[in-house]
Amino acid sequence: MDNEKLNLPGYEIPEDLEHAVAITTLDRIYNWGQRSSVWPLMFGLACCAIEMIAAQAARYDMARFGMEVMRPTPRQADMMLVSGTVTKKMIPAIVRLYNQMPEPKYVVAMGACASGGGPFKEGYNVVAGVDKFLPVDVYIPGCPPTPQALIAGMIKLQEKIDKQSLKTVRWYKKGADTVEIPVPILGPDLIDPRRNAEIKSIAAAQKG
Amino acid sequence: MTTTPLTSTVDLVARFPGFVTADTRPGFTGFIVDKNKLVEAATAIRDEFGYDLLTAVTGVDYFPENKMEVVYHAYKITGGPGLVFKVQVPRTDPVEVPSLIQVYAGADLQEREAWDLLGIKFTGHPDLRRILMWEGFEGHPLRKDWQEPFYEEDFKPFKSRWPDGKIEMAEDKNPYKDNLKFPQNFDPEKWIPEGDALLYGSLAKYTITDEHGLKSDRIVVNMGPQHPSTHGVFRAAIVLEGETVLGLKPVVGYLHRNHDKIGERNTYLQNMPYTDRLDYFNSMSNNFGYAVAVEKLMNIKVAERAEYIRVIMAELSRIQNHLVFVGMLLNDLGAMYTPALYAFEERELILDIFEAAAGSRMMCNYFRFGGVVRDLPEGVLQKIKDLVLERLPAKTDEMERFLSENEVLVSRLQGIKVINAEDAIKFSMTGPVLRAAGVPYDIRRADPYGIYDRFDFDVAVRQHGDLMDNYLIRIDEIRQSLRILEQAIKQIPEGPINSQKPQYQVRVPAGEAYGRIESPKGELAYYLISNGKPNPWRYHVRPASFVNITALEKISLGTKIADFVALLGVLDIVMGELDR
Known part of the structure; x- marks a missing residue:
């Protein structure tokens, strides 16, 4: 619903109150509040982080979207911008940070590496995309994405937030407040505890 | 030469x-x-x-x-x-x-x-632990008989990548459908991770109780890998007593992207874009170092015009690196954002030039063996002139006017020792940190590459080796770079931009080469071994950041934790280069 329609929803508003009273839906005002203050976690992994800083700086100015308040602690962050190559050594820390973020939380995979491994996919220490572990909301292509592309991705995230409904969002459902993702373990290679049985059976079947 | x-x-x-x-x-x-x-x-x-x-x-x-x-x-x-x-x-x-x-x-x-x-x-090494990978990792990845989970062939180009209209996913060839590899009969449920036991063991000598037998409150604090002042995913395990740093070990590898292993599978030219991603602030300098190393192996000359373009790009890169350095140092000291915003304003203008010349803001991939990939487009030289002759000198003055005599800044920086000349040499430090300690060692002068011997400039050097000098030397270096740029813009000739034919695969005779340049952070070198094949047998990056943090333990012992943040700041590390 655009602003025009929202201000004229069919209810009769007395003329002298027309500019003081607005009628809206609960979903819409909730989403409007959330989309206008998406605070990213202050956390940069690699090259993309530099473009993230550039997008925060004067020329591109992400503050226009309510996204300039970088929070160094996950407890205050709404969005995790995975800006760079996710390595096997780093992923336990990333999963922990994600688990520590309160709901509602979003994950944006910035750049080729975070989306799917990128140019380093073949590397032995590289996780081929952060979506192997975290639920990703928006992928931003590029190596690194320009600040314009990053901002376009942020606008996509806002569009996604606009479509939320209080009835269906996961953080108001019954059960635990957040879903904990099991923290990967550093073994002879990266162990995802969710795949323990699978790893065991394949390792038993393979030849020396 | x-x-x-x-x-x-x-x-x-x-x-x-x-x-x-x-x-x-x-x-x-x-x-x-x-x-x-x-x-x-x-x-x-x-x-x-x-x-x-x-x-x-x-x-x-x-x-x-x-x-x-x-x-x-x-x-x-x-x-x-x-x-x-x-x-x-x-x-x-x-x-x-x-x-x-x-x-x-x-x-x-x-x-x-x-x-x-x-x-x-x-x-005889006192603390021989793994550094880039974790303890417990299986195998030593750079050995030639060690194959990564997504291994396809020994050398690129892989057959699966030839454009016959079919794409094969690396995941489909791996039994785990992922970048994973486990020893036979491995049981993940019985695995006991080694964790950081060895790391904390190496710090144990600092955590002992004092001589009176009193148990004092020495605690180990892990700073990083996610921490706003560690410039990326650097981690330091620090033993603290109150606010004093008693022991420290750097923990790195959180951005280890396997440049060496991938580089040995790549052809020589395929490595050029990978070098961009080492020190991602200075892709032009990284290109320069790699080009110098390969040209040494190939024994070819660089086209005259390209030599000048290279110097212009490398020095512009140095200027934006040092400007951002000052902004980030001030961030670390608590002056959040404002100086960094000033720095990034100028950086954007320099990146505009890179984008015009190379097509990309950050990952330029601009150098080729024997020259550069394309000539400067029309009007770019004029833009560089305006920047170098008008804007940047004025902005450097402005930055100094705001900062250099600022009372808070001076009291945070002056007199806090980083390292003295003797120790800096002992710990193989290079770059501005070494020169701020009073050693005028700059590879552009000490072991000239490219055409640096043609320019008239001074090696910036400061005598005290404290934080203040480390800050001031960056400003000095910006001014010297501007001097070089002025001369380069005046002297740049017309002509071809590459002495070789453009080609995807170069012939590199067998041998070894060590190409080193003065990157904005110190000595950046590539050690290459060729056996005459299209791929390097050994491709090793010797980054400035990695070697410079060897002394981190030494320089931060006994300092306050707030000063440690500044000390780490002046080392000017960048994780892409440190972890590779």
């Missing part, structure tokens, strides 16, 4: 008859030292021959010949060509080489890296 070490000036063979032989393989230089005489020979090289700066230590796996080699590059701090010496040992485990840490303290982290990636055990 050439920086190939002239080994004829040193006669190591005569000094150690029977134990040292000259390396006579075609294309190779230097000496092969007997393992049992290594420490003695290194001591002589340092004390008698005067090669006091050990810049690079790395291993090479000669798998077909069944031997391992460790290569050392030493230079004189007074300038001039270097000395290469090597140790060869059989390739049967345990591969053991004596550690040189007592002779050259700067070998510390590099020896740990060689242990981690190649499995070369340095006997």
Whole structure:
């Protein structure tokens, strides 16, 4: 619903109150509040982080979207911008940070590496995309994405937030407040505890 | 022009008859030292021959010949060509080489890296733990018989990538459908992770109770890998008593992207875009270093116009690096954002030039062997002129006016020691940190590459080696870079931009090359070994950040934790280059 329609929803508003009273839906005002203050976690992994800083700086100015308040602690962050190559050594820390973020939380995979491994996919220490572990909301292509592309991705995230409904969002459902993702373990290679049985059976079947 | 070490000036063979032989393989230089005489020979090289700066230590796996080699590059701090010496040992485990840490303290982290990636055990090293990978990781990845989980073939281009209209996913070829590899009969439920036991063990000497038997409150604090002041995913395990740092170990590898392994599968030209992603602030400098190394191997000249374009790009890169450095240092000191915003404003203008010339803001991929990939587009030279002659000098003055005499800044920086000249050399430090300690060592002067010998500029040097000097030297270097740029813009000739034909695969004769440049952060070098094939046999990056943090433990002991943040800031590390 655009602003025009929202201000004229069919209810009769007395003329002298027309500019003081607005009628809206609960979903819409909730989403409007959330989309206008998406605070990213202050956390940069690699090259993309530099473009993230550039997008925060004067020329591109992400503050226009309510996204300039970088929070160094996950407890205050709404969005995790995975800006760079996710390595096997780093992923336990990333999963922990994600688990520590309160709901509602979003994950944006910035750049080729975070989306799917990128140019380093073949590397032995590289996780081929952060979506192997975290639920990703928006992928931003590029190596690194320009600040314009990053901002376009942020606008996509806002569009996604606009479509939320209080009835269906996961953080108001019954059960635990957040879903904990099991923290990967550093073994002879990266162990995802969710795949323990699978790893065991394949390792038993393979030849020396 | 050439920086190939002239080994004829040193006669190591005569000094150690029977134990040292000259390396006579075609294309190779230097000496092969007997393992049992290594420490003695290194001591002589340092004390008698005067090669006091050990810049690079790395291993090479000669798998077909069944031997391992460790290569050392030493230079004189007074300038001039270097000395290469090597140790060869059989390739049967345990591969053991004596550690040189007592002779050259700067070998510390590099020896740990060689242990981690190649499995070369340095006997006598006090803290030989894995550094880039974690304890418990299976195998030593840079060995030629070690295959990564997504292994397809030994060398690129892979057959699966030829454009016959079919795409094969690497995931489909791996039994785990992922980038994973486990030993046979591995049971993840029975695995006990080693965790950081060894790391904390190495810090144990700092956590002991004091002599009166009182149990004092010494605690270990992990700073990072996610921390706003660690410039990326750097982690420091720090032993604190109150606010004083009593012990420290850097923990790195959180951005280890396997440049060396991927680089050895790539063809020579395919590595160029990978070098962009090492020190991602300065992709132009990274390109420069790699181009210098390969051109040395190929023994080709660079087109005249391209030489000037290279210098212009490298120096512009240095200016934006140092501007951002100042902004980030102020961030670390608590002046959040404002100085960084000023720095990024100028950086954007320089990136505009890179984008116009190379097509990309950050990952330029602009240099080619023998020149650059394309000429400067119309109007770009004028833009550079405006920047260099008008805007940047004024903005540097502005920055200094705001900061250099600022009372808060001065009281945070002045008199806080980073390192003295003697220790800086001992720990193989290079770049602005070394020069701020009073050592005028700049590779552009000490071992000139490209056409730097044609320009008139001073090597910036400061005497105190405190934080203030480390800040001021960056400003000095911006001014010197502007001087070089002024001359380069005036002298740049018209002409072709590449002395070679554009080609995807270059012919590189067998041999070794060590190409080093003065990157904004210090010495950036590439060590390449070619066996005449289209792919390098060994591709090793010797980054400034990695070697410079060898001294981090030494320089931060006894400081306050708030100063440690600033000390880490002036080392100007960047994780892409540090972890590779």
